[in-house]
Amino acid sequence: GQSLEQPSEVTAVEGAIVQINCTYQTSGFYGLSWYQQHDGGAPTFLSYNALDGLEETGRFSSFLSRSDSYGYLLLQELQMKDSASYFCSFSPPDSWGKLQFGAGTQVVVTP
């Protein structure tokens, strides 16, 4: 079947760097997406990797290795406002337009 695994929680101090890993199992997929969700809020799109390698968007970067079925989201220069849940997701095979989400990683940023 298809699945995504990510750590449940990560804690770090302001200014630090956090890496959220995501491993997945699927017979085929189009790419890996990342979403951020603050407590009580709606998920918002952060990044997408269709090809192997690193995509950088400001303080956030996302990486994909298809051969290892692995990706990560890198949060640099952590700020208090980065405290949120982060979800990786992919489109299952033969499911163009649908996303399957991991259970999410809660990032706690401390002063």
Place this chain on the structure above:
Amino acid sequence: NAGVTQTPKFRVLKTGQSMTLLCAQDMNHEYMYWYRQDPGMGLRLIHYSVGEGTTAKGEVPDGYNVSRLKKQNFLLGLESAAPSQTSVYFCASSSPRGGAYEQYFGPGTRLTVT
């Protein structure tokens, strides 16, 4: 642009009651989705639609029905609510370009079934 809007924002139902959640988007997106999110869990797809007049089942469709009579609206119905349907419901929309990996979410509806 309002993006994706949902009504109502909160609702309390008694077991066996019915209700309809309304989702509207003004981005002219083809695809629309209904998810539920339970505490500490990810998003699970209930039903989705790839165009006006079409709907399909997602991961957890039992106990729910949907309709997409207009491109901009996607309705989620609960015919006979059960406590297991207590959850936060999110609607989302996307464009089919690129595989719809970028979805836009509404603010959510917090439903409690007693």
